[in-house]
Amino acid sequence: MQVALKIWRYDSSSGERALREYEIDAPEEATLLDCLDIVKDRHDGSLAYRKSCRMMICGSCGMRMDGAAVLACKTRMYDIAQEGRVPVVSAMGNLPIVKDLVVDMDPFWEKFKAIKPYLQPGYDQPEDGREYHIDQPRMNVIHKEALCINCGCCVSECNSMESDPDFLGPQALAKGMRFVGDPRDAATVERLEELSGEHGIWECTRCFFCNERCPKGVDPRDAIAKLGAEAIAHGIDRDMGAKHAKWFIRSTETTGWLRETELVPKTQGVVSSVKQMKFAINLARHSKAGLEFPPHVAKDVKEARDLRKLVRTQDRPGALGHVQGERALAQLAHGYTEGERDPYGPGSVPMPYLPGEGSAGGQGSLTQADVTPGAEPTKKPEGGA
């Protein structure tokens, strides 16, 4: 089959960048990685990209196609070629580009190392000297997290990390959960303390890009939610994110609805919230976050209170509460059923984003690296908030 590709070429030493188009002849079963091999072998030997296993195990060939992070070796090109689309291939986001499709993974590995991705010894060794058996329910807690191949596709699209490059991010946090949930690990509390730090669990903005992009079904956002549940179950709840969550619980038990007026002081503390006073007054002028009188109380709210009391006696604390839903959710496949519109068809609104084409650029921020490789990623507003 004939496959056309546009590839963002970039050289960090010279700063040169260009979007090059290639037309190649490839077998019908070809993946994106096969196509890149053909480009490199027969058309342009200077193209740089990473690869190794070619079978979705090594995690080397993470890159973006049409703005979305994929494993090149998992991405079949047949349908795309049949539709006559010319996908744009670029390097992953949120990591500096070295050359073409190769990113510098050092910041990724630094975060990976920071969560101590190895067992902290201290568990009871079986007396008979045989191997340590973990029962299935305990294994289920970290089954998905253990599937991670460190490819970086989740990190590529992480919205929090784009704003704060120091955020630990979905891969490191999911790996953190893999050890927090391992019954052999003796550092559960210390890990939860560390992962609850400034750039940890509670900095996740729940954009769900990581779940969407992960090629292995790790669902990093779900792993972060497990960590949040474990932290709170262990009483590690000093972070504002944890306090914020606890106020929702309190609200549903008392009025049934979020008591939003009290949310800021309950999250940030009284002293910090006084600093927000000018902002709050402006909101109140527009009838936002003001005091309700009489308060908005749900009918039969006692039922919610009773339910919480009841489930807390039922032995599904922390991450186990998340795990119980995984069997059902695993039956759902990623994807969507397109409605009446073909997003690629004539008259589609809008035209699909193709990185680097037109003035608007690719999926993601205008200044994201895949749009103009080598450009500075989006920065926080100057001066902070």
Added chain:
Amino acid sequence: MSTMEGTKRVAYFKGCLASMSAKELDTSTQALAPRVGLELVELESVTCCGAGDIHEAEPDYYLHLNARILAYAEAAGCDTLLTVCNVCTLNLRQANFMLQGDKELRERVNKNLRSVGVPAYGGEVDVRHLLWEIAEGPGYERLKEAAHKGLKGLKVAPFYGCQILRPSKIMGFEDPDRPWSLERIIEACGGEAIDYPAKIKCCGFPIIQAREETALGELIQPVEQAMEAGADVMVTPCPLCHLSLDAWQQKLEAATGRKFDMPVLHLAQLVGVAAGLEDSELKFKRHIVDPRPALEKLQV
């Protein structure tokens, strides 16, 4: 379920924001509903869905809280639970799939529900956002008729937010990378849909209190890009995105020293303007950035 020709009877879950800070979302939704063929059944006993917060902190309680909402919707004789918030939509759909897909789990939850006086949930409710009801099918046909006043000449930047698109396995309505529903509605109302990359990204709201600086770094992207693309207004299907985009613009001003004055409309308001809803239903005076000057060009 239909009561009269072309009208769909749905349980209406307005959620926290539309009950409080975003009352304008509730009034405009209530006023718009009959014009797009929806009969809203209000549920008295329901509570907050827990946002992402209870889901994260106490997942077992989250599941029961949402099962209770679904059970009351079912008990009201409705097969659709209508939401007007992305976060409510994700929470309720996720809990619903957990309960529908695992009989053992549903039986356990139902036993708990019954023991505190809540009807058991049979798994027969579909959770759908207003956006999906009016972006295709009979709702879309009614929308085209209802939007008689139109939005001619108005440049509208659609902002989807995250949890109406992702995870796609739970939302499943449209391509999460190339959504079309808001654009289709804007065009059906006679407006011009403005395109910009950050329309599918995060507004920062979930961490706007715990990590404000990081959140502002996310928020600035859609607001800035919509302004640069020449939008008159933005529109969003989520009241949390709305609050972030509308109210926190003043913090972007403080942080950058630049002027931000992009009006942001709720979906029901935008369609409501095209359908000729009253000011008392649209309640624009509740917005921090007043959309009325931008909408004035529609009057001529």
